[in-house]
Amino acid sequence: MKLAVACGLVLSSLLAVSSTAEQFDFFYFVQQWPGSFCDTWRGCCFPDTGKPAADFGIHGLWPNYAQCHGGDDDASFFSIVGRRGKCWPEYCEREDGNALSPWEIRDLVASLGRNWPTLSCRSGDSFEFWSYEWKKHGTCSNLRPHDYFARALALKEAHNLTAILAAAGIVPSDTETYSLSSVSDAIAAATGATANLQCNRDKDGQTQLYQVFQCVDREAKKLIDCPLHMRSRCSGDRVKLPLF
DSSP states (O other), X not given: OHHHHHHHHHHHHHHHHHTTOXXXXXXXXXXXXXXXXXXXXXXXXXXXXXXXXXXXXXXXXXXXXXXXXXXXXXXXXXXXXXXXXXXXXXXXOOTTXXXXXXXXXXXXXXXXXXXXXXXXXXXXXXXXXXXXXXXXXGGGTTSOHHHHHHHHHXXXXXXOHHHHHHHTTOOOEXXXXXXXXXXXXXXXXXXXXXXXXXXXXXXXXXEEEEEEXXXXXXXXXXXXXXXXXOOOOOOSSEEEEOOO
């Protein structure tokens, strides 16, 4: 009887996720350089825990389609902003609920605070940032909250972008610029997979490396070559990596 009850609990737990499984193709694992986030006309605000380290921070782990649904887009015209058609699932309904509970990630909070901090001025509470990312993207990941955040942290630890770029001589500076190809090549050589780069502009209008989009398999465990080309917003062939 006890065994039957236990099996029933396990089965219902699995159904809570699998009954609403999303059929996406890969994840975008997105990391942003804090100096580039802050060095814009909008500026930034530090989380309640204080100024983050000068290190690439996680922005999100986003399920994505290899081809947009319901539109006429060619994959080469994929854009993370201003999409045409439906290019990723978001805000999925789950039978186990959509809200993120602090209890579910209690053992990850310290690591998340270091590696996934908020820089938004809307709130200095990083948990609000994680909750937003979970509701918008994590609910579509086919993962439980703990696995979703733990796998993002594991990816960052396994492929430290700050160290990878530093090993290639690409270090934060307010005067030096680097070729986009050198950034891409350094990441590909160190991780074994191509990534997409995204730029923004500093207060003076100079192009700077903002985010790195690494592509990950549907289990959120292994990097893969990005199947899509995205608009990078990188004008010219050189970028800054500003001090933070």
